[in-house]
Amino acid sequence: MANQVSPLSLPGAAPDSLKPQGSSKLGKEEFLKLLTTQLANQNPLEPVDNQAFIAQLAQFATVEQQSQMNSTLESLLMAQASSNQTGVANLVGKDVTFASDKITRGAADTQITINGNLVDKATKVNVIISDASGKTVRTISLTAETAAGPVSIDWDGRDSTGKLAPAGQYTVKFTAENAEKKPVAVAPQGKGRASGVSFADGVPQLIVNGVRVRLSDVLEVNEPRSTTTAP
Numbered sequence: 001m002a003n004q005v006s007p008l009s010l011p012g013a014a015p016d017s018l019k020p021q022g023s024s025k026l027g028k029e030e031f032l033k034l035l036t037t038q039l040a041n042q043n044p045l046e047p048v049d050n051q052a053f054i055a056q057l058a059q060f061a062t063v064e065q066q067s068q069m070n071s072t073l074e075s076l077l078m079a080q081a082s083s084n085q086t087g088v089a090n091l092v093g094k095d096v097t098f099a100s101d102k103i104t105r106g107a108a109d110t111q112i113t114i115n116g117n118l119v120d121k122a123t124k125v126n127v128i129i130s131d132a133s134g135k136t137v138r139t140i141s142l143t144a145e146t147a148a149g150p151v152s153i154d155w156d157g158r159d160s161t162g163k164l165a166p167a168g169q170y171t172v173k174f175t176a177e178n179a180e181k182k183p184v185a186v187a188p189q190g191k192g193r194a195s196g197v198s199f200a201d202g203v204p205q206l207i208v209n210g211v212r213v214r215l216s217d218v219l220e221v222n223e224p225r226s227t228t229t230a231p
Helices: 029-038 051-090
Strands: 095-101 102-105 110-116 123-129 136-142 149-155 167-179 188-199 204-210 213-214 219-223
Touching: 051 188, 095 102, 095 204, 102 110, 110 123, 123 149, 167 188, 188 213
Parallel strands: none
Antiparallel strands: 095 188, 095 219, 102 167, 110 149, 110 188, 123 136, 123 167, 188 204, 204 213
16 A cells, blocks of 8 residues: 655645735725635636625725724814814913912012912911921911902911921912801912913923913913003
């Protein structure tokens, strides 16, 4: 009985050449190649069913439409981003009020105004100033009756011992109570003139008093007040 020879042992039939070759990518061009290859190699006696052929063409059309839609969406997003950047740049030089519990004391600052908004009338308002570690630096109180709405407290930049606090960023917390000793909510706010715009975090942010302010935190934008007086 003749010895059977394995096809893998024949010259020119190296095992590596029998491994499937190709790409895991299946995009528009790959889909079209598969479709044309199928048509070129179909059995003339048993051609591809018309319904199956139409379904494949429909799939190809869907892939093409999705590709065009993705391209259109990318263009729209780029246009929207450009519009947002232009709109934010127009706010530079405007006076801005924004939600924030941060204040910054510069090395030469001896008076920092701390702003908040009272939701109701209060007979006592406190503001607690803390450093970056959370340690209380100073507590300032207003004991006069204060109407609901904006409230401002000035800080001379000194701690509870009378020494100037180091330059840097501080956190403020308001507490308030009415005549019945019931607490009154106070929302801390920041105010200042927008000096620039930052795109460092991928979204536009206003730069106010050296602090980056998200647009979602902006409460009010006004034209800058004139500093000149009529003769």
